Amino acid sequence: MLDxxxxxxYRHLFMAQVIALIGTGLATVALGLLAYDIAGxxxxxxxxxxxxxxxxxxxxxxxxxxxxxxxxxRRPMLVTLDxxxxxxxxxxxxxxxxxxxxxxxxxxQSSSAAFTPTFQATIPDVLPEEKDYTRALSLxxxxxxxxxLVSPALAALLLTAVSFHSLFGGTVIGFLAxxxxxxxxxxxxxxxxxRRSIYNRTTRGIRLYLAxxxxxxxxxxxxxxxxxxxxxxVNTVVFVQAQFGLRQEDTALALAAFGGGSMLAAFAxxxxxxxxxxxxxxxxxxxxxxAGLVATAFVETYSSLLLIWFVLGIGYSAAQTPxxxxxxxxxxxxxxxxxxxxxxALSHACWLITYPLAGWLGASIGLGETALVLxxxxxxxxxxxxxxxxxxxxxxxxxxxxxxxxxDPHLQEGTRRGRDRHSHAIVIDRxxxxxxx
Numbered sequence: 001m002l003d004x005x006x007x008x009x010y011r012h013l014f015m016a017q018v019i020a021l022i023g024t025g026l027a028t029v030a031l032g033l034l035a036y037d038i039a040g041x042x043x044x045x046x047x048x049x050x051x052x053x054x055x056x057x058x059x060x061x062x063x064x065x066x067x068x069x070x071x072x073x074r075r076p077m078l079v080t081l082d083x084x085x086x087x088x089x090x091x092x093x094x095x096x097x098x099x100x101x102x103x104x105x106x107x108x109q110s111s112s113a114a115f116t117p118t119f120q121a122t123i124p125d126v127l128p129e130e131k132d133y134t135r136a137l138s139l140x141x142x143x144x145x146x147x148x149l150v151s152p153a154l155a156a157l158l159l160t161a162v163s164f165h166s167l168f169g170g171t172v173i174g175f176l177a178x179x180x181x182x183x184x185x186x187x188x189x190x191x192x193x194x195r196r197s198i199y200n201r202t203t204r205g206i207r208l209y210l211a212x213x214x215x216x217x218x219x220x221x222x223x224x225x226x227x228x229x230x231x232x233x234v235n236t237v238v239f240v241q242a243q244f245g246l247r248q249e250d251t252a253l254a255l256a257a258f259g260g261g262s263m264l265a266a267f268a269x270x271x272x273x274x275x276x277x278x279x280x281x282x283x284x285x286x287x288x289x290x291a292g293l294v295a296t297a298f299v300e301t302y303s304s305l306l307l308i309w310f311v312l313g314i315g316y317s318a319a320q321t322p323x324x325x326x327x328x329x330x331x332x333x334x335x336x337x338x339x340x341x342x343x344x345a346l347s348h349a350c351w352l353i354t355y356p357l358a359g360w361l362g363a364s365i366g367l368g369e370t371a372l373v374l375x376x377x378x379x380x381x382x383x384x385x386x387x388x389x390x391x392x393x394x395x396x397x398x399x400x401x402x403x404x405x406x407x408d409p410h411l412q413e414g415t416r417r418g419r420d421r422h423s424h425a426i427v428i429d430r431x432x433x434x435x436x437x
Contacts, residue, residue, distance in 0.1 A: 003135070004127060004132050004135050004136055004139070005139075007126065007127065007132075008185065009126050009185045009186070009187070010123070010126050010127055010136065012181045012182070012184050012185045013119070013122070013123070013126065013181070013182070013185065014136075014139060014140075015181050016177070016178040016179075016181035016182050017119070017140065017178070019174050019177045019178055019181070020082070020174045020175055020177070020178035021174070022170070022174055023089070023170050023171040023172070023173060023174020023175060023177075023178075024171060024174065026167040026168070026170040026171055026174075027089060027092065027167065027168055027170075027171040029167060029251070029252055029255065030092070030165070030167035030168055030171075031050065031092075031101070031105075033237070033248055033251075034092075034095065034101065034165075036237055036241065038096075038097075038098055038101075045359045045360055045362075045363040046098055046101070046359070049102065049356060049359065050101055050102060050105045052352055052355045052356040052359075053102050053105050053106050053109070054105055054106075054108075054109040054355075055348045055349070055351045055352035055355060056106070056352060057105075057106050057109040057110040057112075057113050058109060058112070058113045058344060058345060058348035058351075058352075059345045059346075059348055059349045059352060060113075060345075061110045061113035061114060063203070063205060063206060063338075063341050063342065063345050065113060065114035065117065065118065065341060074118060074122055074187045075182060075183065075185075075186075075187050077114070077118060078115060078118060078119060078179075078182045078187075079179045079182050079183055081111045081112075081114050081115040082115065082175045082176070082178045082179035082182065083175070083176075083179055084107070084111045085108055085111045085112065085115070085175045086171075086172045086175035086176050086179070088104050088107050088108040088111070089108065089168050089171035089172045089175060090168070090172050091104055092104055092168045092171075093165040093166070093168045093169070113344065113345075113348075116344060117337065117340040117341040117343075117344045118337065120324065120340045120344075121336045121337040121339075121340040121341075122187055122188070123136055123140075123324075124324075124328050124333070124336060125188040125333065125336075126187075126188060133324070133325070133328060134270060134273055134274075134325060135270055140324070204335070204338045205335070205337075205338030205339045205340075205341050205342030206342045206345070206346065208330075208331065208335060208338065208339055208342070208428045209330075209339060209342040209343065209346065211428045211434060211435060212330045212427075212428055212435065213388060213389055213390065213435060214278075214279075214326050214329075214330060214389050215326060215327070215330055215343070216388040216389065217279070217384075217385040217386075217388045217389020218282075218323055218326055218343070218347075218385075218389070219346050219347065219350070219388075220381045220382070220384035220385035220388055220389075221282050221283070221285075221286050221319055221320070221381060221382070221385045222320070222323075222346070222347035222350045222381070223350045223353075223354075223377060223378070223380065223381030223384070224286040224289050224290065224319065224377075224378040224379075224381035224382050224385075225286070225289065225316060225319050225320050225347075225350070225381075226347070226350040226351040226353070226354040226355075227289070227293065227350075227354045227374040227375070227377040227378040227381065228289040228292060228293055228312050228315065228316060228374070228378060229316060229351070229354075230351060230354040230355045230357070230358040230374070231293060231296060231358050231370070231371055231374050232255070232258050232309060232312060233355075233358075234355060234358040234359045234362065235358055235359075235362045235367055235370070236251055236254050236255055236258075236309075237251050238362060238367065239254070239299070239305055239367060240254055240302065240305075243367065244301075244302050244305075246302060250302065253306070254302075254305060254306060254309055255309075257306040257307075257309040257310045257313070258309040258310065258312060258313040258316070259313060260310055260313060261309070261310040261311060261312065261313025261314040261315075261316070261317070262313035262314065262316050262317040263313070263317070264313075264314060264317075265285075265313070265314045265315075265316075265317035265318050265321070266317050266321060269281070269317070269318065269321050269322070273322060273325075277391075278322040278325055278326060279389060279391060281318055281322060282318065282319050282320070282322055282323075282385075283382065283385060283386065284318060285314075285315045285316070285317070285318025285319030285320070286315065286319045286378065286381065286382045286385065287315070287382060288311060288312070288314060288315025288318065288319075289312060289315040289316065289319060289378050290375055290378045290379050290382060291311075291315075292308055292311050292312040292315060293312075293371050293372075293374050293375035293378055294371070294372070294375045295308050295311075296308055296312075296367075296368075296371035296375075297368040297369070297371040297372045297375070298368065299368075323343065327339050327340055327343055329425070329427075330427060330428070331427060332427060332429060335429070350381075353377075354374060354377065357370070357373065357374065357377075358370060358374065361373060395425070396414060396415070396423045396424050396425050397423060397424075397425075397426050397436045398417055398421060398422070398423040398436075399421065399422075399423070399426075399436035400420050400421045401420050401421075401422075402420050404420065406420065
């Protein structure tokens with residue numbers, strides 16, 4: 001898996017991702033403690049609202065950003081967004097009111113909504129071989145897990161010497177370092193697509209996404225992932241400090257247990273995905289999330305919470321790490337920025353549902369009951385994925401092109417079945433505007 005780091009461009013991008021995510025992880029811990037400092041036992045509701053605002057920014061901004069990512073130079077765009085995020089993080093330590101948290105979170109996450117899909121769509125162009133790209137996805141998953149594992153551990157260490165407000169300084173450093181590393185490499189230019197209106201470019205990714213069965217299944221799995229993830233992210237501080245009466249360092253350790261499970265799964269996934277298709281791995285991960293949420297409803301001790309969070313981390317990674325492979329397989333290079341932006345927006349629409357539910361229900365009906373409600377949502381996502389994403393959708397499909405002449409080059413692709421019929425793996429595009437039946 002580490003061999004792909006020999007590619008200098010990818011190595012610098014990966015380091016930029018790791019450093020920025022560690023800084024983001026410090027901000028995540030600090031934001032939870034800031035919410036607790038402002039609102040006390042109602043921290044879950046405040047944090048749930050802040051994270052809902054984050055999701056609104058993601059859902060609204062990502063498709064528009066994806067449209068401009070097709071035409072704007074990638075490197076200046078990524079660097080500018082890193083600098084904006086650093087500026088917002090610099091303001092967070094001075095927050096004294098809840099509404100200020102909400103405003104700064106919206107600006108910060110709007111920048112992330114433009115940065116992340118553009119960054120993700122660049123990696124398949126840097127690593128065009130699927131085997132290399134699969135390893136890059138696992139490394140990327142490990143980078144995200146550093147946010148859940150290393151960042152809370154580092155935060156716990158720092159909190160012994162400084163106040164949580166100082167953690168935001170680590171976020172600023174992370175974004176500035178990320179911008180520096182992006183500047184240090186030459187990124188491949190985006191493949192030019194045919195000229196389209198802004199509206200067409202903005203909505204194209206979502207239309208391609210929803211027309212592809214495996215991606216509709218991915219969206220359903222994203223619902224299960226968000227149900228489990230929101231329970232962990234929103235209510236860990238309430239479990240540990242309000243219910244168990246423990247310290248800030250114990251909150252960071254609980255988040256680290258979740259990250260540790262996710263990291264363990266990410267290490268195992270490359271070999272597993274060499275042997276198994278994406279669908280059973282992602283469905284199995286979703287099943288683990290459902291079981292973990294049900295177990296959360298009956299948690300009574302801190303040690304049992306750590307164990308459940310670790311198991312949820314395994315399911316979390318297994319359910320979502322292969323998603324980049326699905327997006328790559330479901331698009332032509334010129335459509336990747338739009339499709340990655342669509343995934344970013346639609347998956348975070350799921351978080352927009354589950355984040356506020358996790359916070360508001362946790363504050364009103366109790367944590368155990370909230371876990372059961374979220375487990376029902378996760379089961380719904382799992383069942384929908386099995387229905388929307390049949391295993392046959394990943395195979396070559398025989399279909400006809402009655403409007404194409406017999407010698408059209410496209411009919412020579414795949415296996416020829418007749419004068420105007422052939423079979424191949426389907427990607428929604430101009431020649432295949434709908435999924436063949």
